[in-house]
Amino acid sequence: MSFAELHRTGKPLLLPNAWDYASAAVLVAEGFAAIGTTSLGVAAAAGLPDGTGATKDETVALARRLTRLPCYVTVDIEGGFSDDPGEVAALGAELAALGVAGVNIEDGRDGGRLAEPAHQQRLIAALKDAAPGLFVNARTDTHWLGTGDDPVARVRAYRDAGADGVFVPGLTDETTIAAVVAAVDVPVNVLAGPPLRRLAELGVRRVSCGSLLFRAALEAVVRTVDAIAAGGAIPPVPSYADVQALSSPGTAAAPRSPGSPAAQR
Structure with a gap:
């Protein structure tokens, strides 16, 4: 089953987001067939701010590592790390050559502003021209940033530019979710929150964890070190051998089948 086909199984593709090799490998071992990256996790782990275009090198380096894993990888490239369509296209081609299945590109910019729709369309089109097989998930931050802009108009514009999917993080109102789904004929992505069963009924085809897993980690x-300081019981954690095994080809390369319930959650 291709990465695109994972969005068309009749239930939402639950996409967990990793920030390094180990976090991705443990998710693959749990049976997930596709892993995304979280730009906040990648940035924070490197001591850099998120959403400012500062982590291009770290993002590409992580993509190179994650494509060693037996799963589909989709990479969060923030706003493309450039406003130049040519540079964004070159990045897309580089990631595709590494074996990356998709990218997530957002229209949010630092300072709480949104890119002009026409300019964002040029970036999306550049990605598709440079790497036609790359699944481009076009994110609009209308709700994330609270700008009051119409998400329907933006997802339609991005679909028209060639986006394979659209993403409206921060969207939880069922009426608006249904309106976005009805507005486009490509998979709609929202953040985890509402029950998966209800999102499926609304027509959502992809549910991302975003930075949730990184923040939970x-x-x-903190919870573990506080337990030690207080003399309490230490919560169960993976063993040294468990973590070491994630980097062993024989272990990391043997997750549950992509067709298993776990991989399709």
């Missing part, structure tokens, strides 16, 4: 770090 940080919470686990």
